[in-house]
Amino acid sequence: MDNQLDLATVLLLHQCSFVVGTVCFLYARWQSRGGEGLGTLAFSFLSLALASTLAGLGERGVLPRDVWALGVSAVGVTGHALFWVGLRRLSSQKPCRADWSVLIVPAICVVFEFATQFHLVDKMRGSISNASACVFLAASALCVLQDSRQEPLPVRAMLAGSIATASLLALLVVVGLLWPDVAPMTPRYAFFLRIICHFAVALFVIILVKERAEAKLRHAAETDMLTGIGNRRWFMSKLPPVMLEGNALLLMDLDFFKQVNDRFGHDTGDIVLVSFAEVIGRHLRPGDRFARLGGEEFGLYMPKANAAEAMAMAERLRDVVSATVVESDGERVPLTVSIGVAASRHRYNGCNSLLSMADIALYEAKKSGRNRSVLFTSQSAAAA
Numbered sequence: 001m002d003n004q005l006d007l008a009t010v011l012l013l014h015q016c017s018f019v020v021g022t023v024c025f026l027y028a029r030w031q032s033r034g035g036e037g038l039g040t041l042a043f044s045f046l047s048l049a050l051a052s053t054l055a056g057l058g059e060r061g062v063l064p065r066d067v068w069a070l071g072v073s074a075v076g077v078t079g080h081a082l083f084w085v086g087l088r089r090l091s092s093q094k095p096c097r098a099d100w101s102v103l104i105v106p107a108i109c110v111v112f113e114f115a116t117q118f119h120l121v122d123k124m125r126g127s128i129s130n131a132s133a134c135v136f137l138a139a140s141a142l143c144v145l146q147d148s149r150q151e152p153l154p155v156r157a158m159l160a161g162s163i164a165t166a167s168l169l170a171l172l173v174v175v176g177l178l179w180p181d182v183a184p185m186t187p188r189y190a191f192f193l194r195i196i197c198h199f200a201v202a203l204f205v206i207i208l209v210k211e212r213a214e215a216k217l218r219h220a221a222e223t224d225m226l227t228g229i230g231n232r233r234w235f236m237s238k239l240p241p242v243m244l245e246g247n248a249l250l251l252m253d254l255d256f257f258k259q260v261n262d263r264f265g266h267d268t269g270d271i272v273l274v275s276f277a278e279v280i281g282r283h284l285r286p287g288d289r290f291a292r293l294g295g296e297e298f299g300l301y302m303p304k305a306n307a308a309e310a311m312a313m314a315e316r317l318r319d320v321v322s323a324t325v326v327e328s329d330g331e332r333v334p335l336t337v338s339i340g341v342a343a344s345r346h347r348y349n350g351c352n353s354l355l356s357m358a359d360i361a362l363y364e365a366k367k368s369g370r371n372r373s374v375l376f377t378s379q380s381a382a383a384a
Helices: 007-031 038-059 065-092 099-115 122-149 155-178 187-221 231-240 259-263 266-281 309-323 351-367 378-383
Strands: 248-253 289-294 297-302 326-328 331-333 337-343 371-373
Touching: 007 187, 038 065, 038 099, 038 187, 065 099, 065 371, 099 122, 122 155, 155 187, 231 289, 231 297, 248 259, 248 266, 248 309, 259 266, 259 331, 259 337, 259 371, 266 297, 266 309, 266 326, 297 309, 309 337, 309 371, 337 351, 351 371
Parallel strands: 337 371
Antiparallel strands: 248 297, 248 337, 289 297, 326 331
16 A cells, blocks of 8 residues: 555645645634634644645755755644644633743754754654654644533544544654554555544534534523523423422522512612522532523422422522522612422323422412412312
8 A cells, every 4th residue: 555655646635635624724713703723723734734835845856955854844843733722722712822832842843953953864854743743633632522521512522533543643653764663554654644634623623613603502592691591491401201200390489579670670680580590509409400481480300309308408499599688779679489399209290290280389389478388289289
């Protein structure tokens, strides 16, 4: 296979892969209206395309050896350093000025080249260039994987895998140049396989931008814009279609909320809703699902909670709400909540059935004086 790989052809494909990647990054940046890191990624691939072009011109004898050899080494290391900067910014969406300090690496390489003239020795130039590529690519793949904790997009694994594969192939080039007897493949063949990785990286970056945009749209569609918690649509999507025994639902309704709006104004009413959502959110268990269902009504789904545990939670939440201080023009806004509790007592309770039970219990809590928690029972059903 390696005998069939003409060096000029490989270099041409190498240039094309970077040019295509540059176009992809610029297109993604345009579509995402200035996505963080995409411009830097485009410039990094453009730099690597330039390095590959210099290598091709050097191989054909168009440029003096000391010129193209120095350019290939310096521009190549710079391109991979920029790739790390761009990908870290794209992946984390957190630009940091300290990222640019990595450009000191190619600067040191240039000084080292002038001092030692190592770039004139093909084996040394190729080994150092590919070793730096291996390090920067491995660091880039690690960034993509680490950021998946905050943004678990499916494409991250494929993007990280493509970059990690390119890093491994760069390492194999180094091994092939320095220790050809133990190398599993020739440097030229490993170099050729990296071209495929370049195309894959460009493709997966576009998919990452697309998946991120779709995730933001889903989040906006499932989030209450005022309180920042889930809305009814999100809440219903989190409820299992069949409630197993040991699950519970709480429906909460702020007492006399209309009077708050009428007396203090809608701005104060909004503050009350936000404060209520925040205080409830601080007292939930891991795994609980809390959302604003509409107006002043909120829902809480508690998996693995029996009736006693659900009632204890309801009373605790009712107490912390009563103790919450919301002021408007120096005047304290009274804040209490009525809570209807329904716990699944049978092996299979439908989701809508449990919601109806909680709604009946909530109505009973409001009817009996408000600022209280009521558990749905068979007597509640009869009274309804």
